Amino acid sequence: MKTPNWILQRAGQTPDRIAISWEDKQWTFRExxxxxxxxxxxxxxxxLQEGDRVALLTAGGPDTVFLIHGGLLAGFELVMLNSRLTQDELAYQIEDSGAKAVFADDALLERVPDSTAVSHLLSGEGMDFEPVKLWEEDRTLTIMYTSGTTGFPKGVRQTAGNHLSSAVASALNMGLQEGDVWLCAMPLFHISGFSILCRSLIYGMTVRLQTKFDAEASAREIAEGSVTTMSAVSAQLVRVLDILEARNERASGRFRQILAGGGPVPSPYIRRAEALGIRILQTYGMTETSSQTATLAAEDALRKTGSSGKPLFFNRIRIDGAEKPGDEGEILISGPHVTPGYVGRFSDKPAQVDGWLHTGDIGRLDEEGFLFVLDRRSDLIISGGENIYPAEIEQVLVGHPAVAEAGVAGVEDERWGxxxxxxIVGREDVTAEELETFCRERLARYKVPKHFRFVAELPRNASNKLLRRELRTKFDLQE
Structure with a gap:
């Protein structure tokens, strides 16, 4: 199967439509x-030749968009490097991926000593060639490394077919409207940001780009209605809600929804958003699935609060070992959006077993087929033989008016294991005793935190996902 080269196809179909908007500048699809x-x-x-693997290390913004699309037109497999990684971490990914070249923003050159500066590239001589007009659907477009929550990060192959099926399934779920503008505050090297660029080309939709997340600008644009959709994680969402509430503003009637990923959104956040006229569509996806696998449709948002919804149109989800609705177990995924495999040291590891991707996440499906993601299997706390899911405790804690953010991790205990x-990141002064009492009223006794620590911020990765393994390290250092 083949698909048209999205960049050429979109520029031919809607050349004068705005593709990218950034600050006070904009570019059409032709430009x-x-x-x-x-x-x-x-x-x-x-x-470099077509099919070569090339790594990109950039800070974001429109120049990154042009560089990404340039690499795709040149026919490369793009290794998307995380600009927040250390020099050693980057060196591992570059070597593991087998990248033949690295193009880096001038400000990031010291992270990769053997890289070529983007400014040097742009001042060089070009070579005439004809870009491929049709892409094979099994052609690898991008390689993204998992966040490495356990062991070495894995280089995940993402094909044209993976990205295409993800974009189409998302549109079938959310719908498309004339004049849609997607606010992209997510890093473009991450699947959450890159998938928005794919949707822009496939849908013919404008992307309102932020070089990095700007809560003030996001709140303003949501209130003004200059954007219609936004992707965010809980930490970003709560900052936007705080600003809108402080300004006594609501979302414009033109604003449609926030697509929320990176983990369950606490129900107090959802209620606050609803009061401001913002629909929160919880999603579930990962690097291996080229973004969304399941999304909660708008008509179910109130009825199924806390769910990540049903599998998108082409996708299937089952719970390993489940015998009936509600049984908990590892989430397994199948569909055309699932990676065909890995590169480097994990190239021999099958991505799927009997057609199913084993996610390492724990969840359940209710009697109507709605997915509830409970937690990462690696973050599960086993206390005295009882399973405790950190996300459940976090949801309770952020329901306290004095708590801005909460992270929970399992720590060693002589009696309970x-x-x-x-x-806790506080919104105002609160004591550990107050929070313990609050939790006791809402949680089983064994789930109530045995330790409380107050911190200025929680450790997160580049896509703002909470890093619970670092919480455990932080606890050990404070003991």
């Missing part, structure tokens, strides 16, 4: 394609 083609020629002018410890 984006022209800039990308110029970069593609210069990339090929360095001696493990007990939950809570790390």
């Amino acid at each position: 984006v394609a022209e800039r990308a083609m110029d970069i593609a020629r210069k990339m090929r002018g360095t001696g 493990q007990v939950p410890a809570a790390f």
Whole structure:
């Protein structure tokens, strides 16, 4: 199967429609394609060939968009490097992926000593060539490394077919409207950000780009209605809600929804958002699934609060070992959006077993087929033989008016093996005794945190996901 080269196809179909908006500047799809083609020629002018693996290390913004599209037009497999990684972490991913070249923003060159500066690339000579007009659906477009919550990060292959099926399934679930503008505050090297660029090309939709998340600007644009959809994680969502509430503002009637990923959204956040006229669509996805696998449809948002919804149109989900609705177990995923495999040291590891991806996440399906993600299997706390899910405790804690953010991790305990410890970012002064009482009224006794720590911020990765393993380390250091 083949699919049209999205960049060329979109520039031909709607050349004058706005593709990218950033600060006070904007570019049409024709202009984006022209800039990308110029970069593609210069990339090929360095001696690189179609099919080569090339790594990108950039800070974000429109120049990153042009560079990504340029690499795709040049026919490369793009290794998307996380700009927040250390030099050693980047070196591992570059070596593991087998990248033949690294193009880095000038400000990031010291992270990868052997890289080529983007400014040097742009000043070089180009080579004329004809970009492929049809992509094979099994062609690898991108390689993204997992966040490495356990062991070495894995380089995940994402094909044209993976990205295409993800984008189409998302549209079938959320719908498309004329004039849609997607606010992208997620890193473009991450699947959450890159998938928005894919949707832009496939849908013919404008992306309102932020170089990095700006809560003030996001709240303003939601209130003004200059954007219609936003992708966010809980930590970003709560900052936007705080600003809107402080300004006594609501979302514009033109604003449609926030697609929330990166873990369960606490129900207090959802209630606050609803009061401001914002629909929160919880999603579930991962690097291996090229973004969403399940999303809670708007008509079910109130009825199924806390759920990540049903599998999108092409996808299937089952719970390993479940005999009836409600049984908990590992979430397994099947569908055309699932990666065909890994690169480097994990290239021999099958991504799927009998057609199913084993996610390492714990969840359940209710009697109507709605998915509830309970937690990462690696974050599960086993205390005295009881299973405790940190996300459940976090949801309770952020329901306290004095708590802005909460993270929970299991720490060693001589009597119980493990007990939950809570790390709190306060909104106002509150004591551990008050929070313990609050939790006792809402949680089974064994789930109540045995330790409380107050911190200025919680450890998160580049996509703002909470890093519970670092909470455990932080607890050990404070003991």
